[in-house]
Amino acid sequence: GDSVTQMEGPVTLSEEAFLTINCTYTATGYPSLFWYVQYPGEGLQLLLKATKADDKGSNKGFEATYRKETTSFHLEKGSVQVSDSAVYFCALGHQGGSEKLVFGKGTKLTVNP
């Protein structure tokens, strides 16, 4: 079945450091890929998405490129801020006869001033 694997957390960085959170997936067909962010005590918010191979999703300084050859969708940001502290979930959307999102386990990011 479909699955998403994220790098283990937690990740702790200093402000203005470079961020990479790795995500790889296993899926049949051609899924769309998403990054969701969850701030403490809140629901999930879509951060960015990519719907086909080589697409780059970007938002709020975050980027991720859909790499079909490596089945990856790594999240990057050049300079993190304290306000980026949250849990980040990689997910894939695969219709397969029904509408479903499959999530990775999440990576907790803490950014210190």
Add this chain to the structure above:
Amino acid sequence: DAMVIQNPRYQVTQFGKPVTLSCSQTLNHNVMYWYQQKSSQAPKLLFHYYDKDFNNEADTPDNFQSRRPNTSFCFLDIRSPGLGDAAMYLCATSRGGRLNTEAFFGQGTRLTVV
């Protein structure tokens, strides 16, 4: 703004006492989902409605039920909550009808079982 609204944000219920969580949406989306998220874990899909069609996940316990009386509202009923059902419950919607549409989430209801 169009959105997904969950009520209440926090719910405390007694062990074994039925509880209902509610979700409403102003997006007019076809699909509504309920996810369970336990501490430090990924959201786990319990079931979803595509319009009026109910789709239950194979491993969702019978203790969890859902109702969707109209497009805008969806309810999660827990018939006999156990301590293990304490979690954040997330409602989400998507347009449906096309491949790989994104989901829009509510803020969640945190359920405590005492």
